[in-house]
Amino acid sequence: MKLTCAINPASAARMTNAPLARLRAPAFASAFVSTLALTAPALAQEDAVAEGQEDTPEIVVTGEGLEPALSNIVYSTVTIERDAITSSGSGRIEEVLANVAGFQQFRRSDSRSSNPSAQGATLRSLGGNATSRALVLLDGVPVSDPFFGYIPFNAIAPEAIGRVRVTRGGGSGPFGAGALAGTIELESAGPAMLEPVAASLLANDRGETEAGAVVTQPLGGGFGQVTGRWDRGQGFFTTPAGQRVPASARAGFDSWSLGLRAVAPIDPDTELQARVTLFDDNRTLRFAGADSSSEGQDASLRLVHRGEWALDAIAYVQSRNFSNEVISSSRFVRVLDQRNTPSSGIGGKLELRPPIAEGHDLRIGADYRRATGELQEEAYSAFTTQLRERRRAGGTNSNLGIFIEDDWEIGPLVVTGGLRADHTRIEDGFFRARDAGGQLVSETIAPDRSDWTLSWRAGASFYASRRLDLRAAAYTGLRLPTLNELYRPFVVFPVVTQANAALKNERLEGFEIGLGWQPVDAVVITLTAFDNEVENAIANVTVAPNLRQRQNLPAIEARGLEGALAARFGSVSLDASLAWTDAQIAGEGASLSLDGNRPPQTPELAVSATLAWEPREGVRLSATARHVGPQFEDDQENDRLPSATTFDLFAQMPLAGPISLTARVENLFDETIVTRNAGGAIDLGAPQTFWLGLRIGL
Template sequence: MKIFILPAILLSVPTAALAQAPDDAPGDSSQIIVTGAGLDLPPGTPAYGSVVIDRQRLLDSASGRIESVLGDVAGFQQFRRSDSRSSNPSNQGATLRALGGNASSRTLMLLDGVPIADPFFGYIPFSALAPERLSVVRVTRGGGIGAFGAGAVAGTIELASATRAQLPDFSASAFYGSRDSTEVSAGLTQDLGGGYVSLSGRWDRGDGFQTTPGDQRVAATVPAAYDGWSTNLRAVAPIAATSELQFRATLFEDNRTLRFAGADSMSQGQDASIRYINRGAWQVDALAYIQARNFSNIVISSSTFRKSLDQRNTPSTGIGGKIEIRPPVGPDHVLRLGVDTRFATGDMYEDAYNANIATNPRTFLRHAGGDQWTSGIFAEDDWTPEGLGGRLVLTGGARADRWSIRNGFYKEVNATTSAVSKDFGYADRSAWEISGRVGALYRASDAIALRAAAYSGFRLPTLNELYRPFVVFPVTTRANEALKPEKLKGAEAGIDLTPAKGVTLSATAFYNRLDDAIANVTISADGNTRQRQNVNRVVAKGIELTASAHVDDFSVSASYAYSHSIVHAPGALFDGLSPAQTPRHAASGTIAWAPAHGPSLSTTLRYTFKQYEDDLHKDVLPAAITCDAIARLPIGHGVSLVARGENLFDERVVTRQVTTNGIPSTDLGTPRTLWIGVSFGG
C-alpha cells in the first residue's frame, strides 16, 4: 500500500480555473491520499467571483495579523479601523460591500468549514487566527448558500489550514518591535500512522501606542497595551483509500487595555471540531464543532476616571454541524445535498457603578441572555452542458432555514437593596426563511470569462444586538429584543481576463439590497443615546476591480472597490445618508520581489476614503493612506532575518470620533511600527 501526503488546493485556484479532484489522481484504490482539506470546489464556484490570498501573502504581512492581510481585498472592513491589538474585541465583526452600520459580522467566516464568529457577539477572534497556520483564504463577496449559509449576507471568507506539504517538521519565529512589543511563535508537525499531527502556539504582547491624541490626554490616559496567546492542535488521519478524519482544537486568550487605566477587556475561547471527508463515488463532508467563549470589559468614566461599568462575564456556547453529500449523478453535474444546524446560547453579567462618588459604589447588577437555533437544508447543482467543451457552467441552489430565538430575558437588581428594578422575559419567536442563488460562467476563450449571479440570504440578530446595551463614552447604545432578521437580495455581473501568461484582471458590478438592516440609530437630541433598530433597507451598489501580474521574480496585485451605500429610512434624519463606518472608496496594492533563493521584499499601500462615525454624519473619520513593508534575508540553515514595517509614513488614522458640546473624543489607529526578528523553517 502506498501512502501520499499531498498539498491541498481546495481554495487556491484562480476564479476561472478548477482544482484537480482527488478522484482524478492516478493510481489504484489501495492508495491513501491525505490532504487535510475539504472536498474540491464545484465547477460553478467562479460564477460568484472571489479573491484568493495565497500562503506566501499570508506570511508576508507586516503586522503578522490576519485582519491586515484581509485588507488586501478592497471592501473588507471591520466596524473600526483598528486591528486586534487596539480595538475592543466586540468591534471586530467582518463585513463587505459597505453593508456595515454596526459591529456584528455580516460576512460568514469559516475555518476548515467551521463558522468561527463568537456565538454571543458575532465578532471574529482575529488574534487567534495566526496566518502561519493557514494555507489559503478565499473571499467571495455577495450572498452565500450551501452549508451554514444563513448569515452570509455580505459574503463568505473561507480559511483553510496549512497542509502537511506546507508545514515543516519544526518552525519558529521571534520578533521585537516598537514600544517594547514581542511576538513569538512555534510549530511542530510530525507524520503519524499515515496522517499527521501539528501543534502550534503563538504569544504576542506590547506596551501599545497612545490611541488618544496628545491634546486630549489626561493623567488616566494610557497606551493600548495588549497581551494574547493562542495554541492550535490539528490532526489528520486516513480511514480508507478515499476518506479521512480531521480534528482541530484551538485555545486562546486576549487581554487589552484601551484609552484609560483600568479599561481592560478580555476575550477567550476553547474551540474543537471533527470532520469526516470521503472523496469516493459518493462524496461526503460531515463535521461537528463546539465553541466555549467568554468576554469581559471594564468601562471607565472619561470625566472622573473611575469605573462606571464592569461587564464582568459573558459566557457563551456554540454547537453545530453539517452533513453534505455529493451523489454520483454523471459527468455533467455536481450535485450537493446537505443539512446543517447551529445553536448559540449566552449570558451577560454586568455591574454598574456610580463613578461620580469617590468610593465608586456598585449601583445595579444586570443579567441578560437567550438562545438561538438555526437549522437548514440545502441543495445546489452545477451543470456543465455536454458539447460545449466545458466553456459554460450553470449553477443554482436553494436553502430552507428554520430559526428560533428563545428564552430571552433582562433583569436588573439594585446592588444596595437587592430590589428588582427590571425583570423582562421576552416572547419566543421562530419562522422559516427561504433563500437561494443562481449563477452562470461562460469561458468565451482562454483569455475571457464572463459571469453573472443573483442571490438572496438572511442574518439573525445576534444575542448581543438583542440583549446587551453598551457604552463607549459618551455614547450609550441600547439593545433591542424585538429586532427582526436582515434579508438580502442582490445581483452582480463580471468579467475575468487573462491577456497574457501570469496576468489576470477582473471586474464586477453589483447591486445589493439589505432589508430590515440593523443599525445603531441615534434616538436622543444630544446624539449620545442610540439604539439598535431595523431600518427600512440599505442599498449598496458599486464596482470591484482586481488585478495581478507575475513576471519572473516580481509580482504585483491590486484591488479597488467603489461602494455607493445608502440608507432608506423614510421620515428618519439619516434617510439618504450612507451607513455609519462605511467608506465609499477603498484600494490596496502590493508589489513583491521574491526570487527562489536569496532576499525578498514586499510593499503594500492601502487607501481608505473618509467615513462617518454615526448614522447622522455628525463626525467624520478622514481618509487615510498607509504603507507597509516586509523584507527577508536568508542567512543559512533555514534561518532568515526578517524586518517588518507598519504605517511607514506614520499616517494619522482616526478610528473613532465623537464630539459632545464642541469637545472631541478621538481614537487613533496604529502609528509607525517597526519590527526585527528571525524565522526558521517558515
C-alpha cells in the same frame, strides 16, 4: 500579497502559464485523542507492507475539505495564497484580509488596539454595527463568537493558514446562514506546505514581541500539528497627545493561542480531522483600568470522504467568555463592569455530493448552529463609585438549514443554482436589572419566536474566448440578530447604546455581473459590478443625545464596482484590489431622518496594492500600499473619520539553513489613522512601527 480570482476551469486549461487556477479542555481533548487513536490501523498497515505480508495502496491525507465547487467561478471570488498570508507588515490575519478591497471591520483598529466585541467582519460596505455580516470559516467551521458575533482574529495564527478564499456577496448557499455579505474561508496548511518545524520570533521598536510556531509531524498514515502564538506589548497611545489626561493609557495587549490538530486516514478515500483550539486575550483601551478580556476553547471533528459519493461531515463546540470594564471619560473611574459573559455554541454540517450525471456537481445537505449566552454586569455611579445596578441578560438562538445546489458544466458554460430553507428560533431571551439592594428596577421577558425563510442563488459563467470569461449571478441571504444585539446594552462613555429584543432577521437581495480578462499570459484582470440590498438592516440608531438603540433600518443599499489585477513578470509580481461602493440607508418609517445617509463606518473607496520581488528561494521583498476613504462615525453623519493611506514593508533573507532574517514596517510614513471620533474625542490606529526578528522554516 498574492491574490487570485476563480475563473472557468475550461478557460484555465487553455491559458498558458496562467496565474489563476481552478466546553473545556479535558472534554475537547478526548475528541482529539480519539482521532489520534485512528492512526494505529495505519501504523499496522505500514508494518504489514514492510514485512511483505500485504501490498496496500498508498494513502495520502491532506487535512483539507472537498474540492471547491464549480460555483466559485460564478461569484466574485478571490484567493489569497500562503506567501501573502505570511508576509504582511503587521503579521496579523486581519491585515491579510484587508488586501481584498471591500473587507472591513467595524473600526480601523486591528486586534491589538480595538475592543474585541467590535471585531465584526463584513464586505461590500454592508457594515454599520460591530457584528459580522460575512461568514468566517476555519476548515469549514464557523469561528464567530456565539454571543457577540465578532471574529477572534488574535486566535488565528497566519503561519498556520495555507490559503484564504473570499467570496463577496453570493448569499448563504450551502455555507449556512450568516453569509449575508459573503464568505471568508480559511484553510489550514498541511505537510505539503509546511516544514516539520516552522517558527518565528520578532520584536518591535516599542519593545513588543510576537512569537509563533507550527510543528507538523507524521502520525501513522496521517499527521499531527501543534500551533502556538503569543503576542504581548505595552502598545501605543490611541489618544492623541493633545487629548491625553493623567488617566490615559497605552493600548497594551497580551494574547496567546494554542491549537492541536490531527488528521488520520480511515481508508484510501476517507480521513478524519480533529482540532482543539484554546486562546486568551487581554487588552487595555484608552484609560487605565479600561481592561477587556476574551477567552475561548473550541473543538471540532470533520469526516471527509472523496469517493464517488463524496461526503463532508462536521461537528463542533465552542465555549467562550468576555469581560470589559468601562471608565468614565470625565471622572476616570469605573462606571460599568461587564465582568462575565459566558457563551457556548454547538453545530454541525452534513454535505453529500452524489454522482447524478456527467457534468453535474450536486450538493445536498443540512447545517445547524445553536448559540447560548448570558451577560452579567454591574453599573457604578461616576460620582460616588457605589454600585447602582446589577444586570443580567441573555437567551438562545438557533438555526437549522437544509440546502440543495447543482453546478452544471455545459461545454464553455457553467450554470449554478441552489435553494436553502432556514428554520430560525429566538428563545429564552431576557434582560433584568436590580438596584444595589436587590429590588427589581426593570425587566424584559422576550417572547419566543421562530420562522422559516427560503433563500436562493443562481448564476452562470461563460468562457467567451481563450482569454475572456463572463459571469452573472443573483442571490438572497439571511442573518439572525446576535444575542448581543438583542439583549446586551453597552457604553462607550458617554454614549449609551440600548439593546432591542424585538429585532428582526436581516435579509439580503442582490445581483452582480463580472468578467475575467487575461490580455497576456502574465496578467489577469477581473471586474465585478454589484447591487446589494439588506432589508431590516440592524444598526445603532441615535434616538437622543448620548443615547442610541439597535434598530432595524428599512434597508441598506450598496452598489459598486470591485476590481483586481494580478501580474507576474519573472520574479516580480503586482497584486492590486479596488472596491468603490455607493452605500446608503434607504426607506421610510421610524428612520426617515436617516434616509439617504451613508451607513456608519463604511468608506466609499478602498484600494490595496502589493509589489513583491522574489529573486530566489527564501528571499521576498514586498511593499503594500492601502488607501481607505473617509467614513462617518455615526448614523447622523456628524462625526467624520478622514481618509488614510498607509504603506507597509516586508523583507526576508536567508541566513543559514532554514533560518531567515525578517524585517517588517507598519505605517511607514506614520499616517494619522483616526479609528473613532465621538464628538471630537479621537482614537488613533497603529503608528509607524519597525519589526525585526528571525524565522525558521517559514
